[in-house]
Amino acid sequence: MSALFDELPVILGAFWLTLRLTLATAVAALVLGTVLAAMRVSPLGVLRTVAATYVNALRNTPLTLVIVFCGLGLGLVLDVSFSESLSVNYLWLSIIGLSLYTAAFVCEAIRSGINTVPIGQAEAARALGLTFIQNLRHIVLPQAFRAVIAPLGSVLIALIKNTTIAAAIGVAEASLTMKSLFERHQEAVVPIFLGFALGFLVLTLPVGLLFGWLARRLAVAR
Amino acid sequence: MRASVLYDAPGPRGRRRNLVLTVLFAVLLVVLAYLGYRKFDEKGQFDAALWEPFLRADVWVNLILPGLWNTLSAAATAALIAVPFGFVFGMARLSEHTWIRIPAGAIVEFFRAIPLLIMIFFAQYGGSAVFGLTVTSFSAVVFGLVMYNGSVLAEIVRAGISSLPRGQTEAALAVGLRKGQAMRLILLPQAVTAMMPAIVSQLVVLLKDTALGFIVAYEDLLNAGARILPSNFRNLIPSVIVMALIYILINVAVGQVATWLEKRSRRSRKTTAKPVAPPDSVTAPASL
Numbered sequence: 001m002s003a004l005f006d007e008l009p010v011i012l013g014a015f016w017l018t019l020r021l022t023l024a025t026a027v028a029a030l031v032l033g034t035v036l037a038a039m040r041v042s043p044l045g046v047l048r049t050v051a052a053t054y055v056n057a058l059r060n061t062p063l064t065l066v067i068v069f070c071g072l073g074l075g076l077v078l079d080v081s082f083s084e085s086l087s088v089n090y091l092w093l094s095i096i097g098l099s100l101y102t103a104a105f106v107c108e109a110i111r112s113g114i115n116t117v118p119i120g121q122a123e124a125a126r127a128l129g130l131t132f133i134q135n136l137r138h139i140v141l142p143q144a145f146r147a148v149i150a151p152l153g154s155v156l157i158a159l160i161k162n163t164t165i166a167a168a169i170g171v172a173e174a175s176l177t178m179k180s181l182f183e184r185h186q187e188a189v190v191p192i193f194l195g196f197a198l199g200f201l202v203l204t205l206p207v208g209l210l211f212g213w214l215a216r217r218l219a220v221a222r
Numbered sequence: 223m224r225a226s227v228l229y230d231a232p233g234p235r236g237r238r239r240n241l242v243l244t245v246l247f248a249v250l251l252v253v254l255a256y257l258g259y260r261k262f263d264e265k266g267q268f269d270a271a272l273w274e275p276f277l278r279a280d281v282w283v284n285l286i287l288p289g290l291w292n293t294l295s296a297a298a299t300a301a302l303i304a305v306p307f308g309f310v311f312g313m314a315r316l317s318e319h320t321w322i323r324i325p326a327g328a329i330v331e332f333f334r335a336i337p338l339l340i341m342i343f344f345a346q347y348g349g350s351a352v353f354g355l356t357v358t359s360f361s362a363v364v365f366g367l368v369m370y371n372g373s374v375l376a377e378i379v380r381a382g383i384s385s386l387p388r389g390q391t392e393a394a395l396a397v398g399l400r401k402g403q404a405m406r407l408i409l410l411p412q413a414v415t416a417m418m419p420a421i422v423s424q425l426v427v428l429l430k431d432t433a434l435g436f437i438v439a440y441e442d443l444l445n446a447g448a449r450i451l452p453s454n455f456r457n458l459i460p461s462v463i464v465m466a467l468i469y470i471l472i473n474v475a476v477g478q479v480a481t482w483l484e485k486r487s488r489r490s491r492k493t494t495a496k497p498v499a500p501p502d503s504v505t506a507p508a509s510l
Contacts, residue, residue, distance in 0.1 A: 043229045043240060046247050060426075060473035061466050062433030068448045069466070073459045078265055105504050112505035122228050132229045140228065154502040161337035168437050175339045182347040189351040193344045200336045 003188035004195045007181055014177035015199050021095060021163040021173055022203075026156060028099035033106025038136055040111055051107065058104035063097070063165050070097035071169030087172070094166035102159050109151040113144035118222070146218045153211025157204045174199060262459070272457035276464055285454070289446030290468065296360060296442065297429045300367035304428065305421070307368060308375025313405065315380050326376075333373040334501075339434055342366035346438060359440035363432065371428045375421060377501040382417030383409050385495040416495035419484035423500055426476045430469070443468060 004011075039051035058066070070093045074080040082092040117140050125139040164175035172180075178196045182189050232240055262268060275281045314326035333341070345365040349357035357365075386409055394404035436444040447465030452458040487497045499505070 041228055043232065044244050044247060046244050046251070050251065056474070057466075057470055060430070060470040060477070062430040062444065062469055064433040064436050065444050065448075065462065065466055065469065068436070068444065069459075069462045072448065073462055077267070077459050078261055109504045126228075126230060135228055151504045155504050157335075158502065158504075164337040164339040165434070165437070167339065175337060175343060178340055179343045179347070182343065182351075186347075186351050189344070189348045193340070193348060196340055197332070197336045200340070201332070204335045 003181070003185040004191045007185075007192075010177060010181070011174075011195060011199070014172065014174045015203070017091075017171070018160070018163050018173045019203070021091070021098065021166060021171070022156075022160050024095045025098040025102055025159060025163070028095065029102035029106050029155075029159070030152075032099060032103035034110060034141075036103060036107035037110035037114065038141075040107065041114055041136075043132060055104045055107050058101055059108070061101075063101050063162055064168050066101045067094055067097040067165055067168050070094065070100075075169075087170075090169050090171050091166075094169055094171050098159065098162060098166070102155065102162070105155050105158070106152065109148045109155055110141075110144055112151070113146075113148035114140055116147040117143045143220050146220050149211055149218060150215040153207060153215070156211070157207050160203050160207065161200070267459050272455065272460045275451065275455050275457065276460070281451075285450050286443070286446050286468075289441060289443040289450070292360075292441050293429075293432050293435075293443040296363050296367070296432045296435060296440070297425075300364045300371065300428055300432070301425055303364070303368045304372040304375055307372030308379050308421075311372065311376035312379025312383070315376065316383055318401075330373040330376045333369045334377070338366045338370045338431055339437065341369055342434060342438055359435060359438045362438055363435040363440050366434070367428055367431055370431070371424060374424055374427075374501060378417050378420045378424065378498060379413070381498040381501065382413035382420075382495065385416055385498050386412055387494050390494060412493040412495060415487050415490050415493040417498050418487055419480045419497050420500040422476065422480035422483055426473050426480070429473060429476065433469070 036051045036055060039047040040055070042048060071090055074096070075089060075093045080093070081089055083089045121139055121143065122135060125135045130138065163173055166173055167176035167179070170176070174196055178192060181192050185192060230236070259268075266272075311326050311330050314322050315330065317323045317326070342362050342365070345362040346357050346359070349355045349362070383405075390408055390412065391404055394408040395401070399407065432442055433444045435442045436448065439445070441450075443465055447461045448458065451461040455461075484497050487493065
């Protein structure tokens with residue numbers, strides 16, 4: 001048990017990195033996912049095809065593979081570099097991998113939200129002369145977002161858990177830190193595991209409650 | 223499709239505009255693809271020597287297929303344990319006895335809330351530290367997959383049984399069946415039809431998650447693509463791309479089965495329930 005308290009600064013540091021990974025990815029994936037969703041319902045066949053292919057490919061690829069591709073493929077083979085420091089570079093590469101993967105799920109969530117907006121809304125907007133972009137921006141997407149708050153919450157919870165996979169390319173977030181603490185304190189494997197599990201419960205459970213509450217509060221009354 | 227509701231059928235001007243935009247975006251995509259191509263070419267990634275191994279039978283037989291076999295056997299083992307686990311815990315959560323319901327609920331919620339990878343690490347290190355067992359990477363991966371996917375399956379089972387109309391249980395009890403009999407003879411057969419699509423979709427997730435084995439050095443398909451092949455041919459990018467295609471092919475095939483089952487169960491007259499959505503579904507329930 002004492003090992004857990006001695007290493008508390010290390011553990012909190014690791015969770016802080018997990019949190020930063022989550023926030024950076026969440027913002028990037030939300031933007032990219034919204035653009036992809038707009039592409040999937042657009043009048044242009046090219047955009048629909050590109051977005052659909054992207055989403056289907058990424059959804060059916062293991063995240064570990066995506067992150068390994070970003071870390072080793074982009075980082076080592078293609079020399080994509082964001083920073084002098086190797087660990088910071090891998091951090092950015094893992095954010096890219098996580099964002100590319102999560103965006104596919106965000107896109108699916110928003111697209112399903114668009115399907116919940118009654119036909120009359122879009123028809124009325126068109127009757128008023130709104131263009132496709134105006135229609136999406138002012139009428140459809142605001143309602144779609146409010147319908148998919150709970151699913152987006154699920155995506156965010158999945159993302160918090162998925163950040164652990166950045167361990168595949170050596171980003172020292174919570175899971176990799178847990179592993180090195182296991183190696184350092186072999187007598188305290190169980191308390192360390194419970195400590196990290198508690199950390200993840202503290203991160204994921206409030207998100208579920210918050211998004212459930214938001215979804216009820218912001219639900220479109222029909 | 224609902225998509226067409228967002229815009230009118232284009233007139234002559236609209237068609238012209240769409241054509242111009244299509245060409246514009248196509249050009250943009252070609253430019254992006256070209257930039258990617260140049261970056262790859264610069265680093266010699268289109269070198270025939272890097273792709274040629276994939277045309278050789280011995281590479282497939284000795285390096286790739288063993289990895290694929292390990293991936294599939296881990297997935298199959300985990301699925302065979304996780305499905306019964308899900309049924310037991312799903313039914314336990316619906317039990318009338320608090321002392322069964324509460325612990326089952328706690329276990330299911332706990333394992334759904336924590337990342338799979340830390341369970342795999344825990345199995346690896348905890349097994350030897352606590353029980354003095356040597357835990358192979360295969361058992362560690364299977365343990366993690368069973369606990370996580372079993373818990374998600376338990377939620378699917380619970381949702382499937384709860385989605386049946388109350389009248390089914392009431393009628394079963396009224397004709398004199400015991401609670402166990404009502405569950406076994408009336409509720410489960412109908413619930414299975416309703417939850418089959420969700421179970422198969424979850425198996426796709428399970429199959430994808432076997433790739434986590436790569437992190438604990440389990441010799442799976444990703445390991446073949448990202449460690450073994452590159453160390454022989456120095457072709458990391460080509461081989462990761464080929465592995466991705468194999469994963470996509472398998473997952474799309476299993477996903478098709480889920481879609482087919484869902485269509486079938488929607489038509490089915492053997493059940494009084496609609497197909498259930500998996501928990502943590504990322505799609506909004508259709509309101510129309």
